[in-house]
Amino acid sequence: MASELFEIDLTDGPALTLHERATGDLAQRYPWASMDPSCYPLLLVERARHSWTLRALNEFGSATVMGQLVQVLGEARVPLDLWSLAARFPSEEIHHVELCARMAMCLGGGTQLSYDPAAFAVAFDPSLTFLQRASELIVQVCCVGETLSFALLSGCLRATSHPLTRAVLTTLVQEEALHGRLGFLYLDWIAPELGSAEKERLGRVARRTLDAQAPLWEKLRSSTKEGVTREGFLLEHVNALGWMESQDYIAVTHETVEAQVKAPLLRHGIRVP
Template structure:
């Protein structure tokens, strides 16, 4: 049974919070939160930004969940310790990103009400797969495709913005996610020589499914900009300050990344994406 839950975040008010803040670098103090003034932006754009940053927080929440699953499966598969150790850092980094994105939404006036299925993030495996095949599937689906695309899009948003708070938050996300996609190919450097043709074909289909899941998002992004104003009447300056690229840039970056940083390197490892 699939149950829906309201996406909500909370912190305790005790020793655990003190330890958390120490470990995460006291986010309330490290970033120039007061530099972002919500009254500067039109109400309609502000509402979209609140939704966007809340959705980013939810997506990072999902990433933290599936990264935890990746660590578990890699341990069950007994992959080399250096690969496993690198992956073990990722859940904590994703949780860090959840908090940063949520704080951005709060700075803009509060998070948007979003519902989600708590059990929907974890990947359901074919029970006939070995632990190593499960690890390979997660590596391809999450690292080689999902995190590679995410890193490219976040990097594009970072290049587009000049706002000090938005730049600071996106810089953290980009720096900490840089290794997430790379791990996929470090893993394949180790494993690919031992993959048989059937497993390479299966992983190619896994990559295709992961790319197809992204395509509907690209198709929605078709608005244009002229003379610094979007087709919806928003100033492009405001759009980039709040953390977006131009809409058409999302499509360009996504498609170029899919070809040059997903399909091509997978092909070099003998994994052809249909």
């Protein structure tokens, strides 16, 4: 795998003017000046810089995969309304890349992250039909990945009262609300045509996607006591910089997997092993 340093940039010309016209001038829309890193422990700020840089990279990966989703849905000739909804997602994810990167800069600058540019795209079994590829990507990206992401971002939003963090997370939550829902709208359309073998295969796809999250949840098995994390950070500082408490991540994930991933998939005949 070829590793590259994660970096993003903007031009300083007509393209930037058109970009800001489409997305709004982020420098004016958000209260960036309200974030003062000196109010928080240096170690926590450094972790927040890394966390927001990593969020930018994850959103970058999501933008890549959402572009692939649009292509695959087109190849499968899904109904135009489903395809049109999906076509909005790449630009929303690119917007999120910029917001998360600006958050990192506001805290003192992004941190160095290396990544494999080819690692984001989903590789399909060449024997699958275009429609089977579309169903696999929908389950993996929308029904599981984006449903979980939306729930966790919503939890972080509920936890914070800082004006800048709240404004950025509000945008992410609002724009990602349809990303998971599209998965189940797609299944409403395709489920009557799915045979038992295909439903079983999609259940395995969902299981693999959930299992890929397991190492993260193991890391979060920590505890807090009287508003202080195990490392001694105040929860109000943790929340202000964009996180929930560790146990909240685990609780939200468990509830989301059971109620918003497994249960609706099962209603469409797809059982997660």
